[in-house]
Amino acid sequence: MALAEYFDRAAQAAAHAIAGFDPGAFRDTLERAHVGVTFGAQAATRAEGRALLDLTVRLLARLYPSVRIATDSRGGLDADLAATAREINPRIDISEGEVSHVIVVGDDAPRVGRVAFFVGSEQWQFGFSAATPISVGRSPNPIGAGGAACLGAANLFRSIVQPTPQLDRDLRVSVAELLAGAGVVPDLRDVRDDGRTALAGLGAIGNGVVWTLARTPLEATLHTVDAQVHELSNLQRYVLPRVADVGKAKVDLAREHLAAGAGRITCVPHRMRWGAFVNAEGFTxxxxxxxxDSAHDRRLLQSSLPRWIANGWTQVGDLGVSTHRFDGSGPCLICLYLEHGQVMSEDEQVVRAFGLSVDDxxxxxxRDLLYRGAPPPRTLLEEISHARSVDMTLLEPYAERPLRALYVDGVCGGGVISLSQQATPGRDAHVPLAHQSALAGIFIAAAYLLDVLGIRRDTRQLLHLNPMRRFPDEPVREFTKDARCVCNDEAFVGAYRAKYPPRA
Ligand SMILES: [Zn+2]
Structure with missing residues (x-):
């Protein structure tokens, strides 16, 4: 039994996710955890159950050295899941041994393990409970199932690594309702997208989009755009690649996955960046x-004026999805990612990273300190010291230096906030956890399917949550156009409207 060979990357991701991170202790914690997944005939024979199990195993096998797969159903699904786990981590132990934490899928699963997390789904709805089994639905819709897998993995992770785990209470959440309003339960059968559709980026979030779309009955042509090949370090946080896929172009693996899926998606791969893609394939x-994964690339993409955009993101303590129409009442994608912008601002990331409450x-x-390159006042250092349980003597050297230095050294660079050198991410690098990126991808896919079904959401709202905390009561947040943005300019809006005249 051993941690995956790409484990150090997982340690980086966890460094961002957990305050006071110690990679040695993290390694020990994972090696002590004997996690498992258990299911009965219900999950094994229903599409939602099979999707939920598939994603759960894809998530767990990347992080934990030991994953038990227990079932009383016949049909060999447990062997298939074990094979998937071994392809992701050839060193993994899939034994019959004792299990400390288990994810229970469906309401007829055999019980193993001391700590159980129950997950289930019904179309767009995902369910979680720490007390009661939850059934899985028969629909061909993988959104609820995918969300349940991520929520199960998130609770499992928090229960293992957090000293006082933030576990979800009994929860039933409809992704369709979050994205499009109460009472919406659209049927995915016979859903067809006749438009020109592209997926930009096949990183961790794009992998989540592909995993989801491959399991829908959607009929569509999907252009996928990404210039890179899979590296070993990607395996920690991507849901699709196996060790054998290292070196393969990301667009090729996505095409294989979509071709093997349930849907009728024709995938057209483009191994290039967005700018080259629109030059070759057109701007409409x-x-x-x-x-x-960068603000710059997102602004560039918005400036090519697509009709409609669904944008997903992960950052420290946050994941989410937003949708955009350039002439809508809500912000465009550039608004969202302008320097010192209102939502994805660096200031908010810094405030979160220091453990401070995100308030005005x-x-x-x-924002003011970063902008002026000024040092933090002593009162702020004291707050950070308290919030992060860092000794004030370690912070004092930063009283004379710009606040950015404390952020770069202390949070990103392995200084005062107890990251060892081994787990030092690159200065701008934020390596999200697999379940965090997967959930962002599922949200993008859900927003897309709803738009294809003609169910439009208000583009002034975005959906976001912190994967290290309980699912929020109000994950939907309002936001507005940035007055400095080009989407306020009549010339740009006119060009957009000429490109996409209202449909008859
Ligand atoms: Zn704008």
């Missing part, structure tokens, strides 16, 4: 699913 796109006084103070 009805829907673009944005799974890019903190945001204003941090």
């Amino acid at each position: 796109w009805d829907r673009v699913l944005v799974a890019l 006084p903190h945001l204003k103070l941090v």
